[in-house]
Amino acid sequence: MLRREVLQTLAALAAIPSAALAEDAPLQTGAGTPFNNQTVPNRARELAGNDYQPRPTIPAEWQNLSYDQYRKIWFDTRNALWENTKRPHRLDVFPPGLYFPRAVEVNIIEDSTASPLLFDLDVFDKSDQFPELPLNEHMGYAGLRLRADLLGSGKYTEYAVFQGASYFRGIGTGETYGLSARGLALKTGDPMGEEFPDFTAFWVETPAPADKSITVHALMDSPSCTGAFRFEITHGEVLDMEVEATLFARTEMSHVGIAPLTSMFLFDSTNRARFSDFRPNVHDSDGLLIHNGATEVIWRQLANPTSLQISSFYDNNPKGFGLMQRKRAFSDFNDLEALYHQRPSVWITPRGDWGQGAVTLVEIPADLEIYDNVVAYWRPDEPIPAGAEHPLRYRLQWGANPAPQTPELLRVLGSAMGGRPEGGQVMVIDFENADSVPEDLSTVDVTLRTSAGTTTPGILQRNPETNGPRLAFTFQPEGADVSEFRVQLHAGGTALSEIWLYRWTKTG
Secondary structure, three states, rough: HHHHHHHHHHHHHHOOOOOOOOOOOOOOOOOOEEOOHHHHHHHHHHHHHOOOOOOOOOOOHHOOHHHHHOOOOOHHHOOOOOOOOOOOOOEEEEEEEEOEEOEEEEEEEOOOOOEEEEEHHHHHEEEEOOOOOOOOOOEEEEEEEEEEEOOOOOOOOOEEEEOOEEEEOOOOOOOOOEEEOOOOOOOOOOOOOOOOOEEEEEEEEOHHHHHHOOEEEEEOOOOOEEEEEEEEEEOOOEEEEEEEEEEEEEEEEEEEEEEEEEEEEEEEOOHHHHHHOOOOOOEOOOEEEEEOOOOOEEEEOOOOOOEEEEEEEEEEOEEEEEOOOOOOHHHHHOOOOOOOHHOOEEEEEEEEOOOOEEEEEEOOOOOOOOOOOOEEEEEEEOOEEEOOEEEEEEEEEEOOOOOOOOOEEOEEEEEEEEOOOOOOEEEEEEEOOOOOOOOHHEEEEEEEEEOOOOOOEEEEOOOOOOOOOEEEEEOOOOOEEEEEEEEEEEEEEEEOEEEEEEEEEEOO
């Protein structure tokens, strides 16, 4: 499944107005059953005690819809749950088909009772070009979308979507969807192939009229494990998600990705020469930011390598990590459609003791921006044994710059790279300006290390546009295929900047 195409589809559907002659058919619920905080964990525990069984699929005709055909059906927002009420949120559903061959169960909780949303094709509007398709007993919705009056204008706009495997997305107010989060990543980058768990059922708590937050429960299932998730979601300039989950292992899980993020990085000024494109940058995220347990702040510049690359940043109880989009000007991308400058960054704050493990970065070669080729997650050192229950808690924040601020350290603003006629690569790193930057940059010490090849000592100058320091140096690979770089500025024996990390790989 190309999630980029899914995002484009959803954006297109959201922009289509409801037909003027369409009839209202509000979402309806069926008979309710009791619900409490143990309902989903108990169901996940029971499910894990049995062999994995894939869910039944919708008719093949729905699965075989073309991209253009799928765009011809969309949810009529007049049929949203809680429409024309004083509830502060609206809930929409997505049609099945195309990338979504299996329906998900959606339940609404009110007064400790969970009632299923009943499938009704009439909640959707269709153009006259949408084909007549058969229905079967396995029809259902493909996911859900949450909307609220974010600007106080009376217009309800979306802020979170749960759709496809265990993927979910969020945005701060005024932003455009970009990178995704997942409930769990399993065997990412492994030679035998990745396993994609599914959210198979959701329970949404009915909000009170004064509630800014909404709570979503989710049941996850896969061949290796099941999971019970609880999301407390609060919209705003920074969208906040508090996540509590318990994993129930069917088999021993040796390669587990906790709090995984998935993004796209095609090119920037480090690899611009590989692409013929009118835009100066194309990416949803440009760096992995880590605040590790040793109080270091690390900026790992993203890359689009020519072969699969996996990087592990070993740690004990990380303070946080996330994929960031630091470029925020339209001119950084010059793209009127994709609006990459409005894509969110996501910051993950662990709750409780995460112990030993590694923030893991997977970079997959890509030649088109439709592919999500970057994955980041926490990988625990110890496997989760079969039959174990593994609790986890963390916070997800979606926004322009949701990471905790470290004003004592200069942020990396950007990196660039290019070949020299006489051989080697010129590398340039721009740091932001701050009061802590000495007027005389000759008093600033540069720590520059590389694992292979050689570098010049580097020249530190002031960038007249940012007024911050710019470090430039030349790298000679000397036959190396891969080299790891580490750069940091110091002043008076104290760290002045974040730690800049980069993995250079030979492209020719």
